[in-house]
Amino acid sequence: MKKKNKKVNAAILIIGNEILSGRTQDKNTAFISNWLNNKCGISVNEVRIVPDVEKIIMKNILELSKNFNYVFTTGGIGPTHDDITAQSISKAFKVKYGFNKEAFKILEKYYGKSKFNDGRKKMAKMPQGSKLIYNPSSAAPGFIIKNVLCFPGVPSILNSMIENCKKFLIKGLIVHSKTINFFTVESNISRQLSLIQKKYKKDIDIGSYPFFRLGKIGVSLVSRSTSKKKLSIVHRDLTKLAKLKKIEILKI
């Protein structure tokens, strides 16, 4: 399929009062971000968490769909009154909100005609022109309209669906990462690290993250790049730094 030689990015819009209030821990950001990078070479460049409020969803959909190649939304496509993602996106894009015939058929078959009530029918309503993202767990499909892909909020269901959106995406360059763990404190290596980052600033991003393991404090140095070869070169420099500073490296 499509070209693999360019940078493709995405934003994630998490829709749901339960995440904002702190009641529920978001797990979808890490899952989607890892999947997009490792399977599609798409980098997630921004995440927003917003409440179940139509105007706010509309505003964010318009902003993010303009600024990023793709927008992945999670939450708000179920059968209850607080599920307003599909309506809000229809309004934002000024397209009709109504039954998608294919989704209607899928759900009618899944529930059986006699049990296909209004709440369940609501899950077949989406912005006109949407294409379906199939759901092998609980039938109710997600959808893609323009560059916005809509998924449910329940992590296990979302995870089971994600492969089904791959065919809609243009692939980009995969960002690889290499980690080295030093038993030291950040401030002991910050000057040298800064020099190494400057040396490779065009191709490599080095992040520094403190950890506490085996009763000792340390720093994970994570290098990220689209070039595996350049990652190895930086890794060599970092290993040299450890030797110079007599820093123990954690083997894992």
Place this chain on the structure above:
Amino acid sequence: MKKKNKKVNAAILIIGNEILSGRTQDKNTAFISNWLNNKCGISVNEVRIVPDVEKIIMKNILELSKNFNYVFTTGGIGPTHDDITAQSISKAFKVKYGFNKEAFKILEKYYGKSKFNDGRKKMAKMPQGSKLIYNPSSAAPGFIIKNVLCFPGVPSILNSMIENCKKFLIKGLIVHSKTINFFTVESNISRQLSLIQKKYKKDIDIGSYPFFRLGKIGVSLVSRSTSKKKLSIVHRDLTKLAKLKKIEILKI
């Protein structure tokens, strides 16, 4: 201290490539949001996760500090090259970025003069006019400038500091919540639930969240309101609905 009779809101800005890339699971949103609501009556109305890029941090600080009463940032105030929160906020607000005398003294005392190197000194630099948020874990203070409060990204350190920012905040109305768990599926109650939500739409927000427990599927209905009395009234209506529909309620 201040008035307790109004709505006060906040946004959270999570700064860090490691969260965006999915390498690290964000835990600060849930912690800050719960603490703000329960201890200060402040609702978190938006969260953004952005990379360690100066222009992007500046843009988001300006947008969020204009649109919300407070902005809580996490990450990017350590000693390494990728810690650029303090510089970026200084630029955004067009104030000088330099040593805070009090922070300098705290850190010098903590590390001892001989070990107070450049990386460590960097943690005493912040936007001019900042007030300190003390850090009982690892000395390096957070700070508040205008309505923006800056914390480190490491959850255990952030958690230990949060009480120290309370004195800077105007308090609002605490949003209470009451949960009832039905052993049923959302689509079985969505119509009635919608009517109950409409009846109390001025004072109550009802959220509906599927769960899987004890081998059965169910729905948590979470009502949120600043009035405990109104929560009890809604709870009575929901209990009636369960009785009417012969739905078992999960006792916890």
